[in-house]
Amino acid sequence: MGRPRTPLLSAERIAEAALSLVQSTGGFTMPGVAQKLKVRPSSLYNHVSSRDEIVELLRERAMSEVELPADDPERPWREVVADIMRSYRRSFARYPQLIPLLTEHAVNSTHAITMYNALAVTLARAGFDAADTLRAITLMDSFVLGAALDVAAPDEPWQSSAQVGPELAAALATGAPKPQRADDAFEFGLAVLLRGLRPAL
Amino acid sequence: MGRPRTPLLSAERIAEAALSLVQSTGGFTMPGVAQKLKVRPSSLYNHVSSRDEIVELLRERAMSEVELPADDPERPWREVVADIMRSYRRSFARYPQLIPLLTEHAVNSTHAITMYNALAVTLARAGFDAADTLRAITLMDSFVLGAALDVAAPDEPWQSSAQVGPELAAALATGAPKPQRADDAFEFGLAVLLRGLRPAL
Known part of the structure; x- marks a missing residue:
């Protein structure tokens, strides 16, 4: 039986929660992210070192579909x-x-x-x-x-x-x-x- | 004696409150603006017809320092x-x-x-x-x-x-x-x- 399963906290889930806050309110705070994930703010720091690290995770997401052409010095x-x-x-x-x-x-x-x-x-x-x-x-x-x-x-x-x-x-x-x-x-x-x-x- | 003076509600004050919410949280809602001004949401509608009108007031503010050159058809x-x-x-x-x-x-x-x-x-x-x-x-x-x-x-x-x-x-x-x-x-x-x-x- 045990407790109901809850997804483990991860950098990925933290970024997801921050993204959803930005999309609904335009910004995010660490306490806001913690509240959304129903964890204590201090728990976030087991997975990300700072708010800046979350911003960079969001940047990675925004850039995830950037495709670079093959490096070809001959191409214009x-x-x-x-x-x-x-x-x-x-x-x-x-x-x-x-x-x-x-x-x-x-x-x-x-x-x-x-x-x-x-x-x-x-x-x-x-x-x-x-x-x-x-x-x-x-x-x-x-x-x-x-x-x-x-x-x-x-x-x-x-x-x-x-x-x-x-x-x-x-x-x-x-x-x-x-x-x-x-x-x-x-x-x-x-x-x-x-x-x-x-x-x- | 009477009540302490509070500034009258106006479209200007509403736009100011919305701007301050956007700057601190990235966005604004009508209930949020009302709460910030300590009035009921319905009172806002005596001064602005809609959230869209507030957005346009913010646009006016963002553009308030745009200066257009004198119209001179000869100028390049x-x-x-x-x-x-x-x-x-x-x-x-x-x-x-x-x-x-x-x-x-x-x-x-x-x-x-x-x-x-x-x-x-x-x-x-x-x-x-x-x-x-x-x-x-x-x-x-x-x-x-x-x-x-x-x-x-x-x-x-x-x-x-x-x-x-x-x-x-x-x-x-x-x-x-x-x-x-x-x-x-x-x-x-x-x-x-x-x-x-x-x-x-």
Whole structure:
């Protein structure tokens, strides 16, 4: 007979509870996570060292579907960067509520560092110097995270109103229903970015 | 003598309370706002019609420091767009926690529509067709909101670790301390974007 089975506490379950709190309330605290799991806050520390470690577990989850292309020095760098950015956006678009939490913490997870390494290698090979490599990676981050938030935007991100002028009204009328609108805008933005990015050779 | 003075309930105070909840917990509910203001939830509805109206009040606040350049059809369109984007980022960077909340609601506030009108007029004048105008505005939105989140990022957004490869390490070593790093990266991204954006004439 014994006690009813309860799943063992684990880093995985702790991250799951934190994610659910972020999705319902926008944030999480250690006491909130403990309450959700019906354990004492001190029990959490048998599995994670700190709140920061939970944030990194959430980052791993947001990045879990990022796929890196095979390393091929012969492939044009713009194609490699485009593949990474598409996959990065797709993975993050599953968890838009995590984005501000993740950006306010320093990146310190294996998945993430692996992706940033791949971008840095690709840009360095293309002839970007170290300073422009950092700037270009920051630009890609900003664009991808903004675009991931756009995936969660309503079908019509702008409401029609008397204040909408004719030029804006004409533009809004071209917006296809989601998810096509967001996907179409992302591909346009990606093309603009790759056209504008040039190594300072 | 009479009762101690308490500030009158107003849409302004309601928005203030919602903002403070978003900043501390990441989100807000009507009962939460009522509790914070020590009033009954039903009292809120004497001042705002819905939760959506509070979201739009928060959008107005996030956009309150957006300054639009004087309308000058002779000025190069890239300069006009650059002015608007700089001011848009600066204004939103004050409230990074609001960003996911605002992007998940359709835009329906005067400040915001006025800015989007200005962008649409500028792009249409530059020769962008209606579909590309919507795509370009979406790109600017994604980039600016991502860059506003970057302003709230830590001084060193990536932690050094054994996994950081030599190319990424060299790039990270060039990052000046905030706010210079984020500002510098934003100006680089803005230049890339404006170089890549071209009307399909």
